[in-house]
Amino acid sequence: MKFSIIVPVYHVEKYLRQCLDSLQKQVYENFEVIIVNDGSPDQSQVIIDEFVQKDHRFFGYQKENGGLSDARNYGVNKATGDYLLFVDGDDYVSPDYLKSIEETVMIDHKPDLIHFGFILQDKTNTMMKASSFSNQTGIQAFYKLSFDPYFVTAWSYAYRREFWLEHQFQYQKGKYHEDYGLTPYVVLCAKTVSSIPDSLYYYIVRSNSIMTSNDEMKLIQKANDTLEQYDILNEEINKLETLTLKEKQYVMSYLTNTLLVKGKSLSNQSLKEFAQALKEREVWKYLKNDSFMRKVKRYLVKHHLCFYMKRIVK
Numbered sequence: 096m097k098f099s100i101i102v103p104v105y106h107v108e109k110y111l112r113q114c115l116d117s118l119q120k121q122v123y124e125n126f127e128v129i130i131v132n133d134g135s136p137d138q139s140q141v142i143i144d145e146f147v148q149k150d151h152r153f154f155g156y157q158k159e160n161g162g163l164s165d166a167r168n169y170g171v172n173k174a175t176g177d178y179l180l181f182v183d184g185d186d187y188v189s190p191d192y193l194k195s196i197e198e199t200v201m202i203d204h205k206p207d208l209i210h211f212g213f214i215l216q217d218k219t220n221t222m223m224k225a226s227s228f229s230n231q232t233g234i235q236a237f238y239k240l241s242f243d244p245y246f247v248t249a250w251s252y253a254y255r256r257e258f259w260l261e262h263q264f265q266y267q268k269g270k271y272h273e274d275y276g277l278t279p280y281v282v283l284c285a286k287t288v289s290s291i292p293d294s295l296y297y298y299i300v301r302s303n304s305i306m307t308s309n310d311e312m313k314l315i316q317k318a319n320d321t322l323e324q325y326d327i328l329n330e331e332i333n334k335l336e337t338l339t340l341k342e343k344q345y346v347m348s349y350l351t352n353t354l355l356v357k358g359k360s361l362s363n364q365s366l367k368e369f370a371q372a373l374k375e376r377e378v379w380k381y382l383k384n385d386s387f388m389r390k391v392k393r394y395l396v397k398h399h400l401c402f403y404m405k406r407i408v409k
Contacts, residue, residue: 096125096177096178096197096200096201097125097126097127097175097176097177097178098123098125098126098127098176098177098178098179098180098193098196098197098253099126099127099129099170099174099175099176099178099179099180099256100118100126100127100128100129100180100181100182101129101131101166101167101170101171101174101179101180101181101182102114102115102118102128102129102130102131102170102181102182102183102184103131103133103163103166103167103170103181103183103184104130104131104132104133104135104139104143104166104184105132105133105134105135105139105160105163105166105184106135106136106137106139107135107137107139107183107184107185108135108137108138108139108142109185110184110185110186110187110299111139111142111143111184111185112142113187114182114183114184114185114186114187115128115130115142115143115146115153116187117187117188117189117190117192117297118182118187118188119146119150119152119153120190121188121190121192121193121194122190122191122193122194123193123194123197126152126176126193127152127153127154127174127175127176128146128152128153128154129154129156129170129173129174130143130146130147130153130154130155130156130184131156131158131166131167131169131170132155132156132157132158133158133160133161133162133163133165133166134157134158134159134160134161135160139184140155140157143155154173156169156170156173161268161269162268162269162270163183163266163273164266164267164268164269164270164273165266165268165269167181167249167266168265168266168268171259174256176256177200177205177255177256178196178200178209178253178254178255178256179253179254179255179256179259180196180250180252180253180254181249181250182250182296183250183298185299186216186250186296186297186298186299187297187299188295188296188297189293189294189295189296189297191293191295192295192296195211195291195293195295196209196211196253196291196295199229199289199291200253202229203229203230203287203289204230204287205255206229206230206255206285206287206288206289207254207255207258207284207285207286207287207288208236208252208253208254208255208258208281208282208285208287208288208289209252209253209288209289209290209291210225210236210240210246210251210252210288210289210290210291211225211251211252211253211290211291211292211293211294211295211296212224212225212251212291212292212293212294212295212296213245213250213251213294213295213296213297213298214294214296214297214298215298215300216297216298216299216300217300222294223243223245223294224292224293224294225243225251225290225291225292225293226239226240226242226243226290226292227290227291227292228288228289228290229289229290230287230288230289231287231288231289232285232286232287232288233282233283233284233285233286233288233337234283234337234338234342234346235288236282236285236288236290237279237282237283237345237346237349238345239290240282241345241349246278247274247275247278247279248274248278248298249266249273249274249277249278250296250298251296252278252281254281258284258285258286259281262281262284264277264280264281265277267324267327270320270323270324271313271316271317271320271321272317272320272321272324272357273324275321275324275353276320276321276323276324276327276328279328279332279346279349279350280328280331280332283332283335283337283338283346284335311362311365314360314361314365315361315365317357317360318357318358318360318361318365318369319369321353321354321357322354322357322369322372322373325350325351325354326376328350329347329350332346332347344381344383345383347381348381348382348383350381351378351381351382352382354373354378355373355378355396355403355404358370358373358404359404359405361404366401366404366405367401370400370401370404373400374400378396379393379396379397382396
C-alpha cells in the first residue's frame with residue numbers, strides 16, 4: 096500500500112519545514128511526497144531541495160503560479176500511489192497519519208474515500224473529531240458529514256487514486272473555496288466511504304490565509320466564486336442517477352445554506368448584488384421545509400433575503 100501526499104507550496108517558508116518534517120517522520124513508511132512549488136517568491140524552494148536531496152521519497156516540482164487548485168491538479172498527475180492525500184504547505188500531520196489510514200484501508204477493503212478528524216491549531220487548539228462509520232455509500236456518508244462544519248476541506252480525506260482518475264475530478268483553477276466546488280460531489284460519487292474519528296491533521300489558523308482574510312475585495316470574490324461553483328454542483332448533482340429526488344433535495348439544501356452563510360460576510364452594495372443573484376436562482380426552493388422553523392426560514396429567504404443573511408445566519 097503506497098500513499099501519494101501532494102503538498103502545494105506558495106509563500107509558506109515559515110511553516111514548510113514543520114510540514115515536511117511531519118511527513119518524513121511517519122510511522123508508516125511507504126509513501127511519496129509530491130511537493131509543488133507554485134511559483135512561490137520566498138525561500139521555500141531551498142527547503143524543498145533540502146528534503147528532496149536527503150530523502151528519496153520526496154519529489155519537488157516547480158511551476159508558474161496558478162493557485163492552489165492548479166497545484167493540486169498538477170500533483171495528482173504526478174502521483175503513483177494507491178491513495179491520494181492533500182497536505183497544505185503551512186499545515187502538518189500526526190506521526191500516525193498514514194498508519195491510521197492504512198489500517199482503515201485494509202480493514203474496510205479499500206474504500207473510495209476515508210475521512211478523518213483534525214485539530215484547528217490556534218490559541219485554543221480545537222479538536223474536530225470525525226464521526227465514526229465504515230463502508231457507507233456516498234449519500235449515507237453525506238448525511239453524516241454534512242453536520243461537520245469543515246467537511247468539504249480537501250485535506251481531511253484520503254482518496255483512492257483509481258476512483259479519482261475514473262471520475263476525472265479536477266479542482267477549478269483560480270477559484271476561492273475550490274474544496275466547496277468539488278468535495279461534496281466526490282463524496283456523492285463514492286461507492287464506499289469510511290472515517291477515522293481521530294485527529295490526524297493539524298490545520299494552522301493564520302490571520303492572512305484564504306479562509307480568514309477579511310479584505311473586502313477578496314470577500315466579494317469568495318462569494319462570487321462560491322456562487323459559480325454552486326451552479327456547477329447543482330447541475331452535476333441533478334445528473335446523478337444514483338440519488339433519489341429526496342436525497343438531491345437534502346444535498347442542495349445543505350449547499351444552499353452554505354451559500355447563504357457566505358453572503359453574511361458581505362456589506363452594503365455587494366450584499367445587495369449577491370442577494371439579487373440568489374433571488375434570480377430562486378435558491379429558496381432548495382431549502383427544506385419539513386418543520387415550522389424551516390418553513391419560516393424558507394419564507395425569509397424568499398421574501399427578505401438581505402435581512403436573513405445579515406441578521407439571522409450565524
